[in-house]
Amino acid sequence: MMPFRTLPMRGLKAAAVAAAVSLGLLAAPGARAQEHEIKIPDTRYSFDGLFGTYDRGELQRGFQVYKEVCAACHAMHLLSYRNLRDIGLSDAEVRAVAQSYQIQDGPNDNGEMFERPGRPSDRFRRPFPNDAAARAANNGALPPDLSVITKARVGGADYIHALLTGYEETPPPGITIMEGMHYNKYFPGHQIAMPPPLTGEGQVQYGDSTKATPDQMARDVAAFLTWAAEPExxxxxxxxxxxxxxxxxxxxxxxAVKRKIWARAGGDHVS
Amino acid sequence: MASGLHESSFANPVVRWIDQRMPIFTMIQKEYGTFPTPRNFNYFWNFGALAMINLVIMIATGVFLAMNYAAHTSLAFESVERIMRDVNYGWLIRYVHMNGASMFFIVVYIHIWRGLYYGSYKAPRELLWMLGVVIFILMMATAFMGYVLPWGQMSFWGATVITNLFSAIPLVGDSIVTLLWGGFSVDNPTLNRFFSLHYLLPFVIVGVVFLHVAALHITGSNNPLGIDPKGPQDTVPFHPYYTAKDSVGMIVYFIVFAFLVFFVPNYLGHPDNYIPANPLSTPAHIVPEWYFLPFYAILRAVPNKLGGVLMMFGAIAILFVLPWLDRSPVRSMRFRPIAKWLMLLWSANFLVLMWAGGRPAEGTYVLIARLCTAYYFAYFLVILPLLSKVERPLPLPESISRAVLRGGGPLRGAAAAKPMEKA
Incomplete structure (x- = not known):
C-alpha cells in the first residue's frame, strides 16, 4: 500500500489554481448579462436547473396559446408540424393540426401556385407572406419569428413570461408613450409595439382542467417556446x-493507474 | 542489413519491414516513448497535450458541420438551426464545436500562463515560444471567422467592428478593408471567404503545432524548477509516465467540457447571436466572444483609433520579444521573489481586463481598462527588464532529483516503491 500522504498535494493545488483561473474566465460573460438594468422576475419551470425536463401537458397548452393567440402575427418557421410529436401529440393529432392550415405549394404543371391542406412535413405556416406585409399590418413593427426566441433573449423563458404579463395601462409619471405603442415594465426601453396579447381569463379554452389565467397562459407559452428553441x-x-x-x-x-505507474519511479513528486 | 535500410530495433516483422524503409516507428518510440522528460512536472504541464486534443476535436467536429452548413447570407442561419434540429446528433456536434472553441482558449491561456510563470520562453526555448505565439494568433483569427459563420447579429456586427479596425491603417487601410469584405460592406462575399479561411487555417495551425513540437523535442521541456535536467536521475521516459499523467488531466478536461456542452451549452455565447443578422439594426452593445475581451478592453482604452488598434495588436506582438525583455537567467518564478508577485498581479490584471472588455466603454470602466492596459505593458517593457538587473533570485536547487527527494519528504525513493510493484 502506498501511504496516503504521498498524494501529490501540490499537484492538486496546481489543478485547483487552474480551475480557479478557468472559473475566472467563465465569470466574464455572466457579468455581461447584467447590462440590462431591468430585473426580470424568476418564474419556476419544470425544465429549470440542470436536470429539469419538460412538462408535456404544459407544452401542449403552450402550443394552444401560440396557435390561437401568437400565431396571428408571429411565425415559427424553423418548426414543422411533425415536431409536435415531441410534445406528446399522436400522429393523427399532428396530421389534424397540419391539415387545418392551407399551405401554398407549386408551381403545378400549369405553372400556377396553389393551396393545399398542410402535411406533417410542412413548416409552421407563416402569418404573413413577407416582412413588408408583416410591418404593413402591424403599424410598421415587425413581429419577430419565435422559433429560437428563448435562446435569443437574456432571461429566456423568464423574460417571455415577464414580458407577456408586464403591461401596464398607465405608464409611470414622466414617461410619454408614442402613439400605437404600449408600456411594458420588462421590455428594453419600455415602449413596445405589440398590444397586450393575453387579455383575460378564458381567452383560450384549455382541454385539461387548468385555468387559463393570463399568468398561466404566459407560463405555458414560454415553456412551449423554450421547447421550440431547444427540442434536444x-x-x-x-x-x-x-x-x-x-x-x-x-x-x-x-x-489509480497513474499512481501505480509512478510508483515505479518512486512516486510522482511534484517539486 | 541491406544497404540503405534503417536499422530497426522492432521484432514484429511487419513493423520492422516498414520501419526499415521509413523509420516512423523508431521516431514515435524516440519522441513519445523513451523521450527523456523532467520527472517533476505539475499538472500545468498537461495543457500542451490538452490543446493538441482540443485541436483534433475542433477539426473532427468542424468537418462534419461543414457537410451540413451553407455559406450564404440567406441560408447560413437556417442551415445551422437545421443542424441543431434535423441532423442526427447535429446539436451535439455543433455544441461541441462551439464550446470547443471556448475550451481551446481556456486551455491555451493556461498553457501560456504556465510558460510565463515558469519562464518557458527563455533560452534555449525562444523559438519554441515564438511558434506558440504564432499558433495563438492563428487561433484567434480562426475563432473570429468561425464566430461569423452562423450569421447571427453578433456574427455580423462583430465582423463589421473587427474588420473596420484595419481601416485605421494610414493610406492603405480602406483598401485592406475592401479586400477583407470582398465588397463595400460585410456581406455574402465576406461570409464566403471567412468560411474558406476558417476551414483552411486549422490545418495551418496543425503545421505550426508540428514545428512547435519539433522545436520542443530539440530543447526538451522546461519544468517547475526551471533548471535543466543533469542526467537520467532527473528524467523519466515520456511513456508511460507522462502519457499516464496527461490522461488524468485529459479526463478532468473532458468533464469540464462535457458540463459545458450538455448542461450550459449557450452560457459562454451571446443571446443576440440567435437573432439572424440584420444590417439595419445595430445591437445595443457589440461584444466579442469572452476570449477576446482583454484585447477588446485594450482597444477601447485608447482614445485614438489607430493607437487603439496598434496597442491591441501590440499586446500580442510583445510576446514575440519577451525572451529578450526578460534577461534574468532564472526561469521559474519560484526563485524570483519580486517578479513572482508582479507576475501574479499581471495575471489578475489580465482577468480584470477581460471583465472590463465585457462592460460598456464608459465612465469608470474606461479608467479601469486604461490602468490595466498600462500595467499590462509596463510588466513587459519596464518591470521585467528592470528586475533582470536588480532582483536577487533565491538559490536554485542543485538538480531536479535532489530537490524532489529533499523537498518531497524523507521516505520517498525506491524503498517506498517496492511494495507497490508486488501489488
Missing part, C-alpha cells in the same frame, strides 16, 4: 449525466 434539451441532459458519470469513474481508474 432532455436528450442532451440525459446524455450529459451518463457521460459525466462515466468520465468520473474512468477518471478514478486513470488516476
Amino acid at each position: 434539451l432532455e436528450t442532451r441532459r440525459t446524455m450529459g449525466v451518463r457521460i459525466i458519470l462515466f468520465l468520473v469513474i474512468l477518471g478514478g481508474l486513470t488516476y
Whole structure:
C-alpha cells in the first residue's frame, strides 16, 4: 500500500489554481448579462436547473396559446408540424393540426401556385407572406419569428413570461408613450409595439382542467417556446449525466493507474 | 542489413519491414516513448497535450458541420438551426464545436500562463515560444471567422467592428478593408471567404503545432524548477509516465467540457447571436466572444483609433520579444521573489481586463481598462527588464532529483516503491 500522504498535494493545488483561473474566465460573460438594468422576475419551470425536463401537458397548452393567440402575427418557421410529436401529440393529432392550415405549394404543371391542406412535413405556416406585409399590418413593427426566441433573449423563458404579463395601462409619471405603442415594465426601453396579447381569463379554452389565467397562459407559452428553441434539451441532459458519470469513474481508474505507474519511479513528486 | 535500410530495433516483422524503409516507428518510440522528460512536472504541464486534443476535436467536429452548413447570407442561419434540429446528433456536434472553441482558449491561456510563470520562453526555448505565439494568433483569427459563420447579429456586427479596425491603417487601410469584405460592406462575399479561411487555417495551425513540437523535442521541456535536467536521475521516459499523467488531466478536461456542452451549452455565447443578422439594426452593445475581451478592453482604452488598434495588436506582438525583455537567467518564478508577485498581479490584471472588455466603454470602466492596459505593458517593457538587473533570485536547487527527494519528504525513493510493484 502506498501511504496516503504521498498524494501529490501540490499537484492538486496546481489543478485547483487552474480551475480557479478557468472559473475566472467563465465569470466574464455572466457579468455581461447584467447590462440590462431591468430585473426580470424568476418564474419556476419544470425544465429549470440542470436536470429539469419538460412538462408535456404544459407544452401542449403552450402550443394552444401560440396557435390561437401568437400565431396571428408571429411565425415559427424553423418548426414543422411533425415536431409536435415531441410534445406528446399522436400522429393523427399532428396530421389534424397540419391539415387545418392551407399551405401554398407549386408551381403545378400549369405553372400556377396553389393551396393545399398542410402535411406533417410542412413548416409552421407563416402569418404573413413577407416582412413588408408583416410591418404593413402591424403599424410598421415587425413581429419577430419565435422559433429560437428563448435562446435569443437574456432571461429566456423568464423574460417571455415577464414580458407577456408586464403591461401596464398607465405608464409611470414622466414617461410619454408614442402613439400605437404600449408600456411594458420588462421590455428594453419600455415602449413596445405589440398590444397586450393575453387579455383575460378564458381567452383560450384549455382541454385539461387548468385555468387559463393570463399568468398561466404566459407560463405555458414560454415553456412551449423554450421547447421550440431547444427540442434536444432532455436528450442532451440525459446524455450529459451518463457521460459525466462515466468520465468520473474512468477518471478514478486513470488516476489509480497513474499512481501505480509512478510508483515505479518512486512516486510522482511534484517539486 | 541491406544497404540503405534503417536499422530497426522492432521484432514484429511487419513493423520492422516498414520501419526499415521509413523509420516512423523508431521516431514515435524516440519522441513519445523513451523521450527523456523532467520527472517533476505539475499538472500545468498537461495543457500542451490538452490543446493538441482540443485541436483534433475542433477539426473532427468542424468537418462534419461543414457537410451540413451553407455559406450564404440567406441560408447560413437556417442551415445551422437545421443542424441543431434535423441532423442526427447535429446539436451535439455543433455544441461541441462551439464550446470547443471556448475550451481551446481556456486551455491555451493556461498553457501560456504556465510558460510565463515558469519562464518557458527563455533560452534555449525562444523559438519554441515564438511558434506558440504564432499558433495563438492563428487561433484567434480562426475563432473570429468561425464566430461569423452562423450569421447571427453578433456574427455580423462583430465582423463589421473587427474588420473596420484595419481601416485605421494610414493610406492603405480602406483598401485592406475592401479586400477583407470582398465588397463595400460585410456581406455574402465576406461570409464566403471567412468560411474558406476558417476551414483552411486549422490545418495551418496543425503545421505550426508540428514545428512547435519539433522545436520542443530539440530543447526538451522546461519544468517547475526551471533548471535543466543533469542526467537520467532527473528524467523519466515520456511513456508511460507522462502519457499516464496527461490522461488524468485529459479526463478532468473532458468533464469540464462535457458540463459545458450538455448542461450550459449557450452560457459562454451571446443571446443576440440567435437573432439572424440584420444590417439595419445595430445591437445595443457589440461584444466579442469572452476570449477576446482583454484585447477588446485594450482597444477601447485608447482614445485614438489607430493607437487603439496598434496597442491591441501590440499586446500580442510583445510576446514575440519577451525572451529578450526578460534577461534574468532564472526561469521559474519560484526563485524570483519580486517578479513572482508582479507576475501574479499581471495575471489578475489580465482577468480584470477581460471583465472590463465585457462592460460598456464608459465612465469608470474606461479608467479601469486604461490602468490595466498600462500595467499590462509596463510588466513587459519596464518591470521585467528592470528586475533582470536588480532582483536577487533565491538559490536554485542543485538538480531536479535532489530537490524532489529533499523537498518531497524523507521516505520517498525506491524503498517506498517496492511494495507497490508486488501489488
